[in-house]
Amino acid sequence: MGTSDVFSIILALVGTVGVIVLTYFGSRWYVNQFLKKTGSGxxxxxxxxxxxxxxxxxxxxxxxxxxxxxxxxxxxxxxxxxxxxxxxxxxxxxxxxxxxxxxxxxxxxxxxxxxxxxx
Structure with a gap:
C-alpha cells in the first residue's frame, strides 16, 4: 500500500467524521428551531x-x-x-x-x- 493510498483513506475518514459531526449539530439546531415555532413550552x-x-x-x-x-x-x-x-x-x-x-x-x-x- 502506497503513501497516497494511506493519505486518501485518512482523508476519506476525516471527511466522513466531519459529515457526521455537521449532521449532528445541524439536527440539534433544526430541532431547537422547530420547538420554538411550535410553542411546546x-x-x-x-x-x-x-x-x-x-x-x-x-x-x-x-x-x-x-x-x-x-x-x-x-x-x-x-x-x-x-x-x-x-x-x-x-x-x-x-x-x-x-x-x-x-x-x-x-x-x-x-x-x-x-x-x-x-x-
Whole structure:
C-alpha cells in the first residue's frame, strides 16, 4: 500500500467524521428551531414532569400560572385527576455537553471492565 493510498483513506475518514459531526449539530439546531415555532413550552403552561404508564397512556404534571395539576392522558381522552396542593419545582434539563457524554463513556467502560473481571 502506497503513501497516497494511506493519505486518501485518512482523508476519506476525516471527511466522513466531519459529515457526521455537521449532521449532528445541524439536527440539534433544526430541532431547537422547530420547538420554538411550535410553542411546546408556552408562557403560561409548562409540563413539569411526564411518566409513561402504558403503551398509550401517561401521567403528566402541568403548571398553569403557579397552579399544578395531575393529568391522565390516553389516546382517546385527557382527564384532570387532581390539583396538587403542594407545587413541585421545575427541574432543569440535563446538560448534554461533551463532559456528560465523556462521563457516560467512562462509566460504560468501567462497567465492561467489571463484567470482564467477573467472567
Amino acid at each position: 408556552g408562557q403560561h403552561i409548562k409540563v413539569v414532569e411526564r411518566l409513561i404508564v402504558g403503551k398509550n397512556g401517561s401521567i403528566i404534571i402541568i403548571d398553569i400560572q403557579g397552579n399544578q395539576y395531575l393529568v391522565g392522558v390516553t389516546e382517546n381522552s385527557i382527564q384532570i385527576l387532581t390539583e396538587l396542593e403542594k407545587p413541585i419545582t421545575f427541574q432543569k434539563k440535563q446538560d448534554t455537553s461533551k463532559e456528560s457524554f465523556l462521563s457516560m463513556v467512562k462509566s460504560f467502560s468501567q462497567k465492561e471492565k467489571q463484567h470482564e473481571k467477573n467472567d
